[in-house]
Amino acid sequence: MGKAKLSGAKALVRTLESLGVEIIFGYPGGATLPIYDELAKSSIRHVLARHEQGAAHMADGYARATGKTGVCMATSGPGATNLVTGLANAYMDSSPLVAITGQVPRPMIGNDAFQEVDITGITIPITKHNYLLQEAAEVPHSVQEAFFLASTGRKGPVLLDIPRDVQMEIFAPHQAKYPPLEGYRPTVEGHPGQIKRAVSLLKSAEKPVIIAGGGISLAAAREILVRLVDKTEVPVVYTLMGKASIPNSHPLCFGLMGYHGRVEANHAISHADVILALGTRFGDRSTGPISTFAKQAKIIHVDIDPAEISKNVPSYLPIVGDAAQILEQLAALAPAAKHGPWLEELRQVAGQHPLRGKATGVSIPNILRILRDLEDDPIIVTDVGRHQIFTAHYFPVDSGRSFITSGGLGTMGFGTPAAIGAKVGQPDRVVIDISGDGSFMMTCQEVASAVTEEIPVVILVMNDYCLGMIKQLQDAFYGKRHESCRFGRNVDFARLAESMGAAGFRLSDEAEIAPVLKKALAAGRTAVVDCVLDDPANVYPMVTGSSLLEYVE
Amino acid sequence: MRHTISVLCDDTPGVMTRVSGLFSRRGFNIESLSVGHTELPGKSRFTIVTTGDDTVLEQVRKQLQKLVHVIKAWDIKQSQAVEREHALLKIEVEDKRRAELLQIITAVQGRIVDSSGSIWILEVTGDTGSVDNAFNLFMDYRILESIRTGKIALERGPSLVMKK
Numbered sequence: 001m002g003k004a005k006l007s008g009a010k011a012l013v014r015t016l017e018s019l020g021v022e023i024i025f026g027y028p029g030g031a032t033l034p035i036y037d038e039l040a041k042s043s044i045r046h047v048l049a050r051h052e053q054g055a056a057h058m059a060d061g062y063a064r065a066t067g068k069t070g071v072c073m074a075t076s077g078p079g080a081t082n083l084v085t086g087l088a089n090a091y092m093d094s095s096p097l098v099a100i101t102g103q104v105p106r107p108m109i110g111n112d113a114f115q116e117v118d119i120t121g122i123t124i125p126i127t128k129h130n131y132l133l134q135e136a137a138e139v140p141h142s143v144q145e146a147f148f149l150a151s152t153g154r155k156g157p158v159l160l161d162i163p164r165d166v167q168m169e170i171f172a173p174h175q176a177k178y179p180p181l182e183g184y185r186p187t188v189e190g191h192p193g194q195i196k197r198a199v200s201l202l203k204s205a206e207k208p209v210i211i212a213g214g215g216i217s218l219a220a221a222r223e224i225l226v227r228l229v230d231k232t233e234v235p236v237v238y239t240l241m242g243k244a245s246i247p248n249s250h251p252l253c254f255g256l257m258g259y260h261g262r263v264e265a266n267h268a269i270s271h272a273d274v275i276l277a278l279g280t281r282f283g284d285r286s287t288g289p290i291s292t293f294a295k296q297a298k299i300i301h302v303d304i305d306p307a308e309i310s311k312n313v314p315s316y317l318p319i320v321g322d323a324a325q326i327l328e329q330l331a332a333l334a335p336a337a338k339h340g341p342w343l344e345e346l347r348q349v350a351g352q353h354p355l356r357g358k359a360t361g362v363s364i365p366n367i368l369r370i371l372r373d374l375e376d377d378p379i380i381v382t383d384v385g386r387h388q389i390f391t392a393h394y395f396p397v398d399s400g401r402s403f404i405t406s407g408g409l410g411t412m413g414f415g416t417p418a419a420i421g422a423k424v425g426q427p428d429r430v431v432i433d434i435s436g437d438g439s440f441m442m443t444c445q446e447v448a449s450a451v452t453e454e455i456p457v458v459i460l461v462m463n464d465y466c467l468g469m470i471k472q473l474q475d476a477f478y479g480k481r482h483e484s485c486r487f488g489r490n491v492d493f494a495r496l497a498e499s500m501g502a503a504g505f506r507l508s509d510e511a512e513i514a515p516v517l518k519k520a521l522a523a524g525r526t527a528v529v530d531c532v533l534d535d536p537a538n539v540y541p542m543v544t545g546s547s548l549l550e551y552v553e
Numbered sequence: 554m555r556h557t558i559s560v561l562c563d564d565t566p567g568v569m570t571r572v573s574g575l576f577s578r579r580g581f582n583i584e585s586l587s588v589g590h591t592e593l594p595g596k597s598r599f600t601i602v603t604t605g606d607d608t609v610l611e612q613v614r615k616q617l618q619k620l621v622h623v624i625k626a627w628d629i630k631q632s633q634a635v636e637r638e639h640a641l642l643k644i645e646v647e648d649k650r651r652a653e654l655l656q657i658i659t660a661v662q663g664r665i666v667d668s669s670g671s672i673w674i675l676e677v678t679g680d681t682g683s684v685d686n687a688f689n690l691f692m693d694y695r696i697l698e699s700i701r702t703g704k705i706a707l708e709r710g711p712s713l714v715m716k717k
Contacts, residue, residue, distance in 0.1 A: 120567065121567075121570065124567075124570060124571055124574050125574065125578045128621070129621040132566075132567075149621065179563075179595070181621060182563070182624045183562065183563070183618075183620065183621060183622055183623045183624040183625070184621050305619070306615055306618070307612065307615035307616055307618070307619055309615075310608070310611070311612060
């Protein structure tokens with residue numbers, strides 16, 4: 001062999017290079033300096049965030065926009081704990097991420113050393129797996145395994161905690177035999193018998209519906225889904241995570257389902273006789289009250305994670321495996337069909353229940369409508385709150401990986417850094433973050449990262465001077481007692497952006513919307529638009545009763 | 554409903570935290586847990602007694618199975634398995650009750666494993682019911698300390714876990 005000896009840090013960087021890692025989002029600290037010293041000599045680009053949470057969300061946004069595994073890095077102690085929200089967010093939405101943290105040197109572990117924290121202990125519940133590396137010789141294998149785990153089966157974040165002295169330890173690389181992961185064998189191929197049964201169930205259905213979840217994007221199964229839908233004429237509704245899994249303008253697409261879902265989508269779920277659920281975990285925001293969910297339907301549940309089968313909703317016919325493979329077979333085996341009366345019923349409901357958001361003034365629906373006229377195929381990233389649901393309803397996306405949002409964890413502050421990560425991964429696409437005045441402030445420091453790193457994203461801050469979703473809930477369930485949801489005198493977001501070197505805009509009149517958005521899109525650099533809403537309306541439909549059929553619109 | 558779950562896993566640092574932490578995180582209750590090495594090098598086996606209905610049990614099992622170091626997690630049917638618990642009791646015996654206590658020890662198939670003057674340490678092994686029963690009988694005496702292991706269980710017949 002005669003390979004030269006190298007340090008743990010060098011081995012780490014080399015392994016990352018060999019795995020095709022092109023970019024790391026991070027923030028250095030004392031416990032990662034040996035790695036940074038090696039990164040400087042590497043082809044890997046490092047994007048310097050302004051907060052480790054930002055770095056984690058950037059890596060997450062990168063992963064969602066590209067389908068590749070995102071990488072973020074932080075130092076020990078506070079650096080590592082600052083990643084926690086980002087890891088939990090990626091875990092909930094099954095986003096493939098590898099997080100690398102520095103740790104205090106091995107002899108100091110357990111002594112409450114400076115900047116020591118048990119990050120592997122802390123992140124057990126919010127990572128798919130994690131490692132505390134014990135020696136430099138483990139580095140190459142563990143890093144490879146971490147990427148393998150993050151990007152296969154049900155994807156998710158994996159953390160590698162590397163003590164500083166392991167980074168500096170010199171070792172001679174050898175082809176050590178590592179035991180295979182006996183306990184990790186994700187089922188990829190769907191059971192042929194179950195698939196046949198699903199086909200005959202679909203064939204016999206009079207009122208079938210497909211639920212498209214986030215798993216469609218994760219499995220890169222979008223095109224196959226469209227093929228199946230076109231062939232079988234089964235209407236599709238999507239979860240928030242599944243919005244980009246079908247062209248939203250597809251004639252058989254009936255919109256967002258669930259707690260804030262479209263009336264026709266929830267009608268379809270509630271009256272369906274067969275539901276083909278694809279890559280969805282039946283989260284409570286998608287199902288609404290579980291006891292009344294889809295009572296008339298036989299549910300075919302396709303998921304890569306066997307633990308999701310019958311976790312929240314009993315499944316009549318489970319198929320565990322990769323959505324792309326299973327859909328390919330379903331599309332091949334399912335006979336072409338027509339569902340005229342059922343589609344007619346849904347179209348009638350849809351006709352009776354158009355979205356009622358205000359199409360004039362400085363309202364979120366109007367801004368989104370004008371934005372879409374100017375830019376019809378951007379990657380839309382959202383933050384969390386009322387603007388998020390508005391965007392899901394009022395900004396149809398037709399291409400894949402075009403809607404990035406924090407679904408499971410509902411992380412305010414996700415939008416800005418995730419948009420930055422998405423833009424790094426897809427530099428040729430326009431990336432627009434729709435945010436709110438609450439969410440934006442949680443991670444607005446990352447505007448400075450975007451400016452310094454020359455990552456041009458456009459951020460629209462839907463400014464209603466309050467925490468809109470909180471206000472909406474207080475309106476509906478707390479007698480309009482608006483405790484602690486108003487910010488009072490708000491930040492001047494345009495000037496905040498300019499102070500960080502971004503282009504700052506402000507619009508407060510309907511006539512300004514189009515010209516200001518045009519300027520922001522043409523700025524060629526990071527731009528923030530403070531959209532001062534004249535009508536901070538609540539977002540509807542909203543399920544208020546004990547079933548998806550009881551709603552306010 | 555009480556269930557016994559067997560978990561075969563890699564014997565790596567932290568695997569105990571991962572397994573037990575999963576129970577608390579998912580809101581499952583652990584009644585007892587015992588763990589030790591197996592005939593396979595580098596492998597440990599847990600026996601965990603938990604309560605919950607069948608849906609809860611199936612969810613526990615699947616979540617355990619998802620842990621990277623878990624090779625197999627399965628439900629052990631009580632009727633098809635041999636189950637054992639082990640208990641140690643430290644009892645202070647009066648001279649006049651020695652004979653009577655010895656009889657009880659024989660009756661429950663226990664053993665005296667240590668005697669320091671009037672203080673004895675007894676051991677009892679059996680399924681949960683027999684150990685409960687022994688405890689009940691010893692209650693009449695002055696128990697200074699006692700300790701019980703969790704249950705361990707092995708299915709009758711050929712191995713269901715490892716294809717050799």
